[in-house]
Amino acid sequence: MTSQGSSTITDYKKLFEEAQTRLGNLSRRRVEDINAVREAVSSSARSGSWRLTILVYAADDFITAKHTRDLVNNASRLAAHGRQQRSSPGSEELDAWVAWLLKGVLRYVFMADEAGDPKWRYLLGSSRKPAFASRASFRIAARDEVERVVEAMKALGAEDQALEQRVESGKYLLVNVVDCYLGDGRWASDVLNEALQKLGLKLARKVTLRGV
Amino acid sequence: MSARLAQPVNLEFRVLLKSPAVTGEDPDSSRELLTILGFRGENARKSVAQHYGLLSVQEAGFLIRASSFKGLLRVASEYLVELKSLNLGLGHAVCSFLDAGRIGMPKCVLPLPLGEGAGEAREFLEALKGARWVVIGGDRVEFNNYPCIPCSVFGATGLKSMVTVSFGRGFVRKVEPSSFYRLFFNEVMRGEPRGGNVRPLLIHALKAGGEIALNVTLAGGGPQGLRSKSCPPHTLAAAVLWLAAQLVNAGFFRLGRFKSRGLGALQIAPTEDTLSKLAQLLGAENTSAGVTAKANGVLESELRARLGQARSGNPPAEPAASRKKL
Numbered sequence: 087m088t089s090q091g092s093s094t095i096t097d098y099k100k101l102f103e104e105a106q107t108r109l110g111n112l113s114r115r116r117v118e119d120i121n122a123v124r125e126a127v128s129s130s131a132r133s134g135s136w137r138l139t140i141l142v143y144a145a146d147d148f149i150t151a152k153h154t155r156d157l158v159n160n161a162s163r164l165a166a167h168g169r170q171q172r173s174s175p176g177s178e179e180l181d182a183w184v185a186w187l188l189k190g191v192l193r194y195v196f197m198a199d200e201a202g203d204p205k206w207r208y209l210l211g212s213s214r215k216p217a218f219a220s221r222a223s224f225r226i227a228a229r230d231e232v233e234r235v236v237e238a239m240k241a242l243g244a245e246d247q248a249l250e251q252r253v254e255s256g257k258y259l260l261v262n263v264v265d266c267y268l269g270d271g272r273w274a275s276d277v278l279n280e281a282l283q284k285l286g287l288k289l290a291r292k293v294t295l296r297g298v
Numbered sequence: 299m300s301a302r303l304a305q306p307v308n309l310e311f312r313v314l315l316k317s318p319a320v321t322g323e324d325p326d327s328s329r330e331l332l333t334i335l336g337f338r339g340e341n342a343r344k345s346v347a348q349h350y351g352l353l354s355v356q357e358a359g360f361l362i363r364a365s366s367f368k369g370l371l372r373v374a375s376e377y378l379v380e381l382k383s384l385n386l387g388l389g390h391a392v393c394s395f396l397d398a399g400r401i402g403m404p405k406c407v408l409p410l411p412l413g414e415g416a417g418e419a420r421e422f423l424e425a426l427k428g429a430r431w432v433v434i435g436g437d438r439v440e441f442n443n444y445p446c447i448p449c450s451v452f453g454a455t456g457l458k459s460m461v462t463v464s465f466g467r468g469f470v471r472k473v474e475p476s477s478f479y480r481l482f483f484n485e486v487m488r489g490e491p492r493g494g495n496v497r498p499l500l501i502h503a504l505k506a507g508g509e510i511a512l513n514v515t516l517a518g519g520g521p522q523g524l525r526s527k528s529c530p531p532h533t534l535a536a537a538v539l540w541l542a543a544q545l546v547n548a549g550f551f552r553l554g555r556f557k558s559r560g561l562g563a564l565q566i567a568p569t570e571d572t573l574s575k576l577a578q579l580l581g582a583e584n585t586s587a588g589v590t591a592k593a594n595g596v597l598e599s600e601l602r603a604r605l606g607q608a609r610s611g612n613p614p615a616e617p618a619a620s621r622k623k624l
Contacts, residue, residue, distance in 0.1 A: 102487045128401040134384045138377070138550055160489040164481050178506070182317065185560030190483035211558065220558035223549060225317060234565075238548045241590040242378070242541065243385070262549045264377075297384030 094286035096153045098191060105197035123207045127221075127266065135267035138295040139275040140239060142232055143287040144255030149184055149226070151286065157191070158183045181226035181257065188224050188259070188285075195281045208266055209278050221264040222278055232258045236293055244295040253290040265294075306517035307532055307579065309572045310466060311543070313367070313510040316563035318503040321362055321554030362504075366553060367512055368463040370564075372452040374542035374551040376404075379447045382597055388605040390429055393446045398425035406449035408456035412439065431605075441524070443604040447597075450525040451535045460519050460535045466511025503554075503561070512566070514539065527603035534600055536579045537593035544590060 095101055130136045148154055161183055189210060196206035211220035227235070240246055261282070266274045279289060376392045383391030390396050393405040399418040410432065411419055426432040431443040445454050453459030485491050516539075519531025526534040543566040545551060552562030568576065568586075577584040582592030 098487060102484075131395050131401045132397045134380075134390065134395075138381065138545075138548075140548065157486060161481055161486045164485055164489075164491060182560060185317075186556075187483070187486065189559055190486065193483070194487075223552065223558045223560070225549060225560045225563055231316070235548050238544045241587060241594075242544055242548075243382075243594065260549060264550065295381060297381045 095195065095284050096151070096286070098153055098157060098194075101191070101194050101198055105194040120207055120212050123205075127208060130266040134297050137265045137273075137297050138239075138244075139263040139265040139273070140235065140244075140291075140293040141261040141263065141275060141279060141282070141289060142236070142291040142293075143259040143261070143282060144253040144290045145184075145226060145257045145259040145287065146255045148259070148285065148287050149180065149257060154184060157187055161187060185224045185226050185259075189220070189222075191285065192278075192281055195284060199281070199284075205268055205274070205277055206281075208274055209263070221266070221274065223262045225260045225262075227258055227260045229256070229258065232260060232291070235260060236291060239293045239295060242295055244293050247292040247294065249289060249291065253288045255290065258290060259287060306515050307536070307575060309514040309516070309536075309539075309575060310569045311512045311514065311572065312567050312569065313512050314565040314567070315504055315506050315508045315510075316565055317506050317561050319552075319554045319562045319564075320501055320503045320556055321366060321562070364463045364465055364512075368452070368459075368461060370546060370551050370553060371461070371463075371539060371542045372448060374545040375451065375538045376448045377550070378541050378545050379538065379597065379601070382594075383601050383605060386598060386601055388601055391443060391446060391601055391605060392448055394448075396422075396425050396429065398422040404449060404454060406445035406454040406457070408445065408454065410439075410441075410444065445524075447534070447538060447600065447604075450531070451538050458518055460516055460525070460531060461539065462515040462517065464513045464515075466513050501555075526600060528599045529596055533579055533596060536576055537596035537600075540576060540580075540589055540593045541597060 158180060162179075193206075193210055196210070209220065209222045236246060259282075261278065263275045263278060268274055268277065275292075283289070376394055380390065380392040380395045383389065394402050396405065398421045399405060405422055410423070410426075412423070412434070423432075426444060427434065429443075431441075431446070433440040433442065445457060449457065451460050453461075516532050516535045519525055519535065522530055525531040528534075547565050549563050553564055554562045556562070573586065573589065574584055576582070576589050577592075580589060580592040580596060582588045
């Protein structure tokens with residue numbers, strides 16, 4: 087994606103426009119792509135090359151950033167059925183909107199960035215194939231909830247990967263991924279992580295329950 | 299196996315809604331459903347709850363199915379058992395992951411058709427023999443891992459489930475209904491609704507913070523043998539159920555629609571009495587950590603008993619490098 091480079095994506099409108107310009111070619115490939123991904127998902131299940139991964143991101147900056155707030159305000163106003171005057175969403179409501187909208191933003195990140203690559207469809211699913219569900223779930227959670235989830239996973243035998251930097255935050259983005267091996271040493275969670283980093287989210291923890 | 303373990307075991311859990319859940323029917327559909335089922339009047343919802351395992355949420359008149367929770371626990375158990383088996387180097391352990399027919403669909407059926415079938419049935423039998431879940435020699439058929447553990451616990455065609463899920467007497471904390479409009483992301487990006495007469499879809503949800511009492515009964519396991527190899531069936535069922543609940547608590551398996559958008563996250567917690575029962579069934583310390591550790595051990599022993607011997611006669615697993623890529 088030409089306008090983003092390695093910097094954080096902050097202009098969602100531009101992101102949206104870039105994705106739209108590539109949508110034409112993408113539409114023609116869409117069903118074909120999904121079929122390829124469905125086959126690959128089945129293949130990973132057959133070969134046992136899948137695992138469960140939790141990615142935890144420090145989310146304070148992301149939640150309070152202007153571009154995020156603008157998007158949430160849009161959503162909140164539209165949800166109020168067109169009323170222009172509306173009180174600002176409360177903290178819990180804001181968190182729920184951020185998680186809800188994040189998947190939409192990510193879809194455009196992938197569309198603009200990897201238009202010819204179907205990998206991301208594995209992560210986000212497709213409404214064109216109703217049974218083809220998303221493999222990644224998003225949620226904003228407080229620190230104690232993150233600790234509870236991580237401890238539950240560790241008790242099941244998951245590995246809590248030590249990261250180089252310890253990122254502290256009041257709120258975190260919790261991403262549950264039913265992870266799939268993509269080849270070349272990369273997993274679906276790696277692709278997702280790269281996209282989330284582009285949105286300015288910093289990885290705080292990574293917990294993996296492995297098969298093989 | 300002692301006679302005591304053959305008796306039904308009643309377990310009580312509290313299910314806390316960590317995020318809103320879009321599940322069940324809206325008030326109008328609920329009323330229609332009650333009418334179709336022949337229930338009318340003020341006590342209709344209560345009667346339905348007793349007869350059909352449906353739960354009525356006050357005020358909104360929502361109906362939630364107890365079977366939704368059972369399905370949630372079952373699918374979590376399938377992923378957990380399969381992953382644990384792969385981790386132990388024992389290969390596939392769950393029929394829905396076996397390379398026959400549709401991946402992701404449970405396939406165990408009793409009695410196992412051993413005749414000259416065609417299509418999917420034959421393909422499935424070949425897959426079972428290939429994985430040495432079933433060994434056929436002359437007139438002797440040995441079931442190593444059939445039915446698989448989730449089917450043994452949660453049931454399969456021809457095999458009654460050991461697990462019955464129903465709702466408790468009431469709500470621990472009030473479950474409140476709410477509703478919101480589903481928006482199209484393009485609209486949000488543009489900041490304005492689509493033109494014409496297209497109206498946003500109204501979605502009914504249960505608010506976060508509500509808590510539901512869930513009863514789980516383990517019954518009908520029968521003697522050790524068909525359902526379990528290394529321990530009594532109730533012990534295996536308790537272990538699988540507990541571990542599946544931990545995976546639900548971690549957020550991988552959620553209730554209702556829009557799971558990936560943050561909805562439907564649950565926390566399933568046992569009552570004190572239930573934790574004691576589980577600890578007793580598993581022979582574990584009376585703590586959550588103790589029960590989890592012991593449940594892991596029970597499941598691993600069961601997997602080794604089922605697949606350890608079968609695996610020793612098989613070729614090694616396919617290396618990661620040769621696996622199909624996206």
